[in-house]
Amino acid sequence: MFVREILAQKGREVKSVEGIDALEVAAAVMRTERVGALVVRDEIGRLKGLLSEQHVVWAIADSGARALSLPVAQVMETDVLTCTPDDTVARVARLMTERRARHVPVIANDKVTGIISIGDLVKARFEEFELERGTLRDLAMSHQLGG
Template identity: 50%
Template structure:
Protein backbone atom coordinates (compact mmCIF):
# COMPACT_ATOMS: atom_id res chain seq x y z
CA UNK A 1 0.00 0.00 0.00
CA UNK A 2 1.21 3.49 -0.85
CA UNK A 3 0.96 6.74 1.11
CA UNK A 4 -1.19 8.15 -1.71
CA UNK A 5 -3.92 5.65 -0.80
CA UNK A 6 -4.00 6.93 2.78
CA UNK A 7 -4.27 10.51 1.50
CA UNK A 8 -7.18 9.54 -0.75
CA UNK A 9 -9.08 8.32 2.30
CA UNK A 10 -8.14 10.89 4.94
CA UNK A 11 -7.64 13.91 2.72
CA UNK A 12 -4.75 16.29 2.30
CA UNK A 13 -5.64 18.94 4.86
CA UNK A 14 -2.69 19.79 7.12
CA UNK A 15 -2.74 22.18 10.06
CA UNK A 16 0.10 24.62 9.53
CA UNK A 17 1.57 27.36 11.68
CA UNK A 18 4.38 29.89 11.53
CA UNK A 19 7.59 29.36 13.52
CA UNK A 20 6.82 32.75 15.11
CA UNK A 21 3.41 31.68 16.46
CA UNK A 22 2.99 31.58 20.23
CA UNK A 23 2.97 28.10 21.75
CA UNK A 24 -0.27 28.65 23.66
CA UNK A 25 -2.04 29.61 20.41
CA UNK A 26 -0.80 26.41 18.78
CA UNK A 27 -1.80 24.31 21.78
CA UNK A 28 -5.31 25.77 21.47
CA UNK A 29 -5.31 24.81 17.78
CA UNK A 30 -4.20 21.24 18.58
CA UNK A 31 -7.05 20.94 21.07
CA UNK A 32 -9.69 22.57 18.85
CA UNK A 33 -8.82 20.43 15.84
CA UNK A 34 -8.22 17.29 17.93
CA UNK A 35 -4.86 16.65 16.26
CA UNK A 36 -1.45 15.63 17.49
CA UNK A 37 0.88 17.78 15.40
CA UNK A 38 1.18 20.86 13.22
CA UNK A 39 3.66 21.62 10.47
CA UNK A 40 5.55 24.92 10.71
CA UNK A 41 6.02 26.61 7.34
CA UNK A 42 8.49 29.38 6.64
CA UNK A 43 7.59 32.52 4.69
CA UNK A 44 8.09 30.75 1.36
CA UNK A 45 5.85 27.82 2.26
CA UNK A 46 8.63 25.32 2.91
CA UNK A 47 8.69 23.09 5.97
CA UNK A 48 10.63 24.74 8.78
CA UNK A 49 9.71 22.14 11.37
CA UNK A 50 7.02 20.06 13.02
CA UNK A 51 5.55 20.51 16.48
CA UNK A 52 3.78 17.66 18.22
CA UNK A 53 1.86 17.39 21.44
CA UNK A 54 4.79 15.34 22.74
CA UNK A 55 7.10 18.33 22.11
CA UNK A 56 4.74 20.53 24.11
CA UNK A 57 4.58 18.09 27.04
CA UNK A 58 8.38 17.81 27.18
CA UNK A 59 8.69 21.60 27.05
CA UNK A 60 6.13 22.00 29.82
CA UNK A 61 8.21 19.68 32.02
CA UNK A 62 11.34 21.69 31.21
CA UNK A 63 10.00 25.27 31.18
CA UNK A 64 6.94 25.10 33.42
CA UNK A 65 4.96 28.35 33.43
CA UNK A 66 7.55 29.97 31.13
CA UNK A 67 6.18 27.80 28.32
CA UNK A 68 3.71 30.60 27.60
CA UNK A 69 6.60 32.85 26.55
CA UNK A 70 7.88 30.48 23.88
CA UNK A 71 7.31 30.36 20.14
CA UNK A 72 6.89 27.39 17.83
CA UNK A 73 10.50 27.83 16.64
CA UNK A 74 11.72 27.26 20.20
CA UNK A 75 10.18 23.79 20.42
CA UNK A 76 9.66 22.40 16.93
CA UNK A 77 11.71 19.60 15.47
CA UNK A 78 13.70 21.21 12.68
CA UNK A 79 15.11 18.05 11.08
CA UNK A 80 11.82 16.73 9.71
CA UNK A 81 11.52 13.30 8.14
CA UNK A 82 9.18 13.47 5.14
CA UNK A 83 7.79 11.04 2.62
CA UNK A 84 6.15 11.17 -0.80
CA UNK A 85 2.78 9.81 -1.97
CA UNK A 86 4.62 6.99 -3.75
CA UNK A 87 6.34 5.72 -0.59
CA UNK A 88 5.29 2.36 0.77
CA UNK A 89 3.29 2.63 4.01
CA UNK A 90 5.31 -0.17 5.63
CA UNK A 91 8.53 1.77 4.98
CA UNK A 92 7.03 4.92 6.52
CA UNK A 93 5.84 2.95 9.55
CA UNK A 94 9.34 1.54 10.06
CA UNK A 95 10.83 5.04 9.92
CA UNK A 96 8.31 6.31 12.47
CA UNK A 97 9.01 3.39 14.78
CA UNK A 98 12.79 3.67 14.50
CA UNK A 99 12.75 7.46 14.85
CA UNK A 100 10.17 7.40 17.67
CA UNK A 101 7.88 9.96 16.05
CA UNK A 102 4.23 9.71 15.04
CA UNK A 103 3.70 12.17 12.18
CA UNK A 104 5.31 12.45 8.74
CA UNK A 105 4.61 15.30 6.32
CA UNK A 106 4.01 14.21 2.73
CA UNK A 107 5.83 16.21 0.04
CA UNK A 108 4.72 16.23 -3.59
CA UNK A 109 6.42 18.35 -6.25
CA UNK A 110 8.27 20.24 -3.53
CA UNK A 111 5.07 21.22 -1.69
CA UNK A 112 3.34 20.00 1.46
CA UNK A 113 0.67 17.57 0.25
CA UNK A 114 -0.53 15.92 3.43
CA UNK A 115 0.39 14.48 6.80
CA UNK A 116 0.40 10.81 7.74
CA UNK A 117 0.22 9.69 11.36
CA UNK A 118 1.12 6.30 12.78
CA UNK A 119 -2.61 5.84 13.43
CA UNK A 120 -3.36 6.46 9.74
CA UNK A 121 -0.72 3.93 8.74
CA UNK A 122 -1.89 1.26 11.20
CA UNK A 123 -5.52 1.73 10.14
CA UNK A 124 -4.57 1.40 6.46
CA UNK A 125 -2.50 -1.71 7.16
CA UNK A 126 -5.34 -3.35 9.12
CA UNK A 127 -7.77 -2.63 6.27
CA UNK A 128 -5.28 -4.10 3.79
CA UNK A 129 -4.92 -7.27 5.87
CA UNK A 130 -8.70 -7.54 6.21
CA UNK A 131 -9.09 -7.40 2.41
CA UNK A 132 -6.42 -10.08 2.03
CA UNK A 133 -8.19 -12.29 4.58
CA UNK A 134 -11.51 -11.89 2.76
CA UNK A 135 -9.88 -12.73 -0.56
CA UNK A 136 -8.32 -15.86 0.90
CA UNK A 137 -11.63 -16.96 2.45
CA UNK A 138 -13.36 -16.42 -0.84
CA UNK A 139 -10.69 -18.38 -2.68
CA UNK A 140 -10.84 -21.27 -0.21
CA UNK A 141 -14.65 -21.33 -0.29
CA UNK A 142 -14.42 -21.64 -4.04
Protein backbone atom coordinates in the same frame (compact mmCIF):
# COMPACT_ATOMS: atom_id res chain seq x y z
CA MET B 1 -0.69 0.42 -0.42
CA PHE B 2 0.81 3.86 -0.95
CA VAL B 3 0.76 7.09 1.04
CA ARG B 4 -1.24 8.78 -1.74
CA GLU B 5 -4.06 6.29 -1.12
CA ILE B 6 -4.21 7.26 2.56
CA LEU B 7 -4.32 10.93 1.61
CA ALA B 8 -7.10 10.25 -0.90
CA GLN B 9 -9.18 8.76 1.93
CA LYS B 10 -8.41 11.21 4.73
CA GLY B 11 -7.79 14.38 2.76
CA ARG B 12 -4.78 16.59 2.32
CA GLU B 13 -5.61 19.32 4.80
CA VAL B 14 -2.62 20.20 6.94
CA LYS B 15 -2.97 22.19 10.15
CA SER B 16 -0.08 24.55 10.64
CA VAL B 17 1.30 27.41 12.69
CA GLU B 18 4.10 29.88 12.15
CA GLY B 19 7.44 29.69 13.88
CA ILE B 20 6.82 33.05 15.56
CA ASP B 21 3.52 31.92 17.12
CA ALA B 22 3.58 31.35 20.87
CA LEU B 23 3.47 27.76 22.06
CA GLU B 24 0.20 28.59 23.81
CA VAL B 25 -1.37 29.49 20.45
CA ALA B 26 -0.13 26.24 18.92
CA ALA B 27 -1.49 24.20 21.83
CA ALA B 28 -4.88 25.90 21.43
CA VAL B 29 -4.89 25.09 17.69
CA MET B 30 -4.10 21.43 18.45
CA ARG B 31 -6.96 21.32 20.95
CA THR B 32 -9.46 23.08 18.68
CA GLU B 33 -8.53 21.08 15.59
CA ARG B 34 -8.15 17.82 17.55
CA VAL B 35 -4.73 17.04 16.06
CA GLY B 36 -1.56 15.79 17.70
CA ALA B 37 0.90 17.74 15.57
CA LEU B 38 1.19 20.93 13.58
CA VAL B 39 3.40 21.62 10.59
CA VAL B 40 5.51 24.76 10.53
CA ARG B 41 5.96 26.02 6.96
CA ASP B 42 7.68 28.95 5.36
CA GLU B 43 5.81 31.54 3.30
CA ILE B 44 5.84 29.35 0.16
CA GLY B 45 4.78 26.11 1.82
CA ARG B 46 8.12 24.41 2.46
CA LEU B 47 8.56 22.45 5.67
CA LYS B 48 10.44 24.27 8.44
CA GLY B 49 9.56 22.01 11.36
CA LEU B 50 6.99 19.93 13.19
CA LEU B 51 5.45 20.63 16.58
CA SER B 52 3.80 17.72 18.38
CA GLU B 53 2.01 17.33 21.69
CA GLN B 54 5.19 15.70 22.95
CA HIS B 55 7.20 18.85 22.21
CA VAL B 56 4.67 20.95 24.13
CA VAL B 57 4.85 18.62 27.15
CA TRP B 58 8.66 18.57 27.11
CA ALA B 59 8.83 22.38 26.91
CA ILE B 60 6.50 22.73 29.90
CA ALA B 61 8.46 20.10 31.83
CA ASP B 62 11.69 22.00 31.13
CA SER B 63 10.47 25.58 31.60
CA GLY B 64 7.19 25.44 33.48
CA ALA B 65 4.24 27.61 32.49
CA ARG B 66 6.52 30.23 30.94
CA ALA B 67 7.15 27.74 28.11
CA LEU B 68 3.73 28.68 26.75
CA SER B 69 5.09 32.08 25.74
CA LEU B 70 8.04 30.61 23.83
CA PRO B 71 7.94 30.82 20.02
CA VAL B 72 7.10 27.57 18.27
CA ALA B 73 10.42 27.77 16.38
CA GLN B 74 12.27 27.38 19.67
CA VAL B 75 10.42 24.16 20.57
CA MET B 76 9.65 22.45 17.25
CA GLU B 77 11.56 19.57 15.75
CA THR B 78 13.58 20.55 12.70
CA ASP B 79 15.00 17.15 11.75
CA VAL B 80 11.61 15.94 10.58
CA LEU B 81 10.94 12.53 9.09
CA THR B 82 9.06 13.03 5.82
CA CYS B 83 7.63 10.87 3.07
CA THR B 84 6.27 11.27 -0.44
CA PRO B 85 2.90 10.26 -1.87
CA ASP B 86 4.69 7.42 -3.71
CA ASP B 87 6.14 5.82 -0.57
CA THR B 88 4.62 2.54 0.54
CA VAL B 89 2.75 2.33 3.81
CA ALA B 90 5.07 -0.49 4.90
CA ARG B 91 8.19 1.65 4.33
CA VAL B 92 6.77 4.65 6.19
CA ALA B 93 5.59 2.44 9.07
CA ARG B 94 9.08 0.99 9.39
CA LEU B 95 10.69 4.44 9.40
CA MET B 96 8.16 5.75 11.91
CA THR B 97 8.94 2.83 14.19
CA GLU B 98 12.71 3.32 13.85
CA ARG B 99 12.49 7.07 14.49
CA ARG B 100 9.66 6.80 17.04
CA ALA B 101 7.68 9.33 15.00
CA ARG B 102 3.91 9.57 15.32
CA HIS B 103 3.33 12.14 12.54
CA VAL B 104 4.98 12.40 9.13
CA PRO B 105 4.51 15.29 6.71
CA VAL B 106 4.04 14.30 3.08
CA ILE B 107 6.22 16.28 0.69
CA ALA B 108 5.70 16.75 -3.06
CA ASN B 109 7.55 19.32 -5.16
CA ASP B 110 9.29 20.63 -2.02
CA LYS B 111 5.95 21.53 -0.40
CA VAL B 112 3.92 19.95 2.39
CA THR B 113 0.92 18.34 0.71
CA GLY B 114 -0.43 16.27 3.59
CA ILE B 115 0.38 14.63 6.90
CA ILE B 116 -0.10 11.06 8.05
CA SER B 117 -0.17 9.71 11.56
CA ILE B 118 0.58 6.33 13.04
CA GLY B 119 -3.19 5.92 13.39
CA ASP B 120 -3.63 6.44 9.64
CA LEU B 121 -1.04 3.73 8.96
CA VAL B 122 -2.62 1.28 11.39
CA LYS B 123 -6.02 1.83 9.75
CA ALA B 124 -4.55 1.34 6.26
CA ARG B 125 -2.71 -1.84 7.26
CA PHE B 126 -5.84 -3.18 8.93
CA GLU B 127 -7.81 -2.60 5.73
CA GLU B 128 -5.09 -4.40 3.75
CA PHE B 129 -5.20 -7.36 6.14
CA GLU B 130 -8.99 -7.53 5.93
CA LEU B 131 -8.81 -7.58 2.13
CA GLU B 132 -6.17 -10.32 2.19
CA ARG B 133 -8.19 -12.32 4.71
CA GLY B 134 -11.27 -12.10 2.49
CA THR B 135 -9.28 -13.18 -0.56
CA LEU B 136 -7.77 -16.15 1.28
CA ARG B 137 -11.19 -17.15 2.65
CA ASP B 138 -12.69 -17.04 -0.85
CA LEU B 139 -9.78 -19.07 -2.21
CA ALA B 140 -10.17 -21.69 0.53
CA MET B 141 -13.91 -21.89 -0.08
CA SER B 142 -13.42 -22.37 -3.82
CA HIS B 143 -10.94 -25.21 -3.15
CA GLN B 144 -13.36 -26.87 -0.75
CA LEU B 145 -16.19 -26.68 -3.25
CA GLY B 146 -14.03 -27.84 -6.13
CA GLY B 147 -12.14 -30.54 -4.29
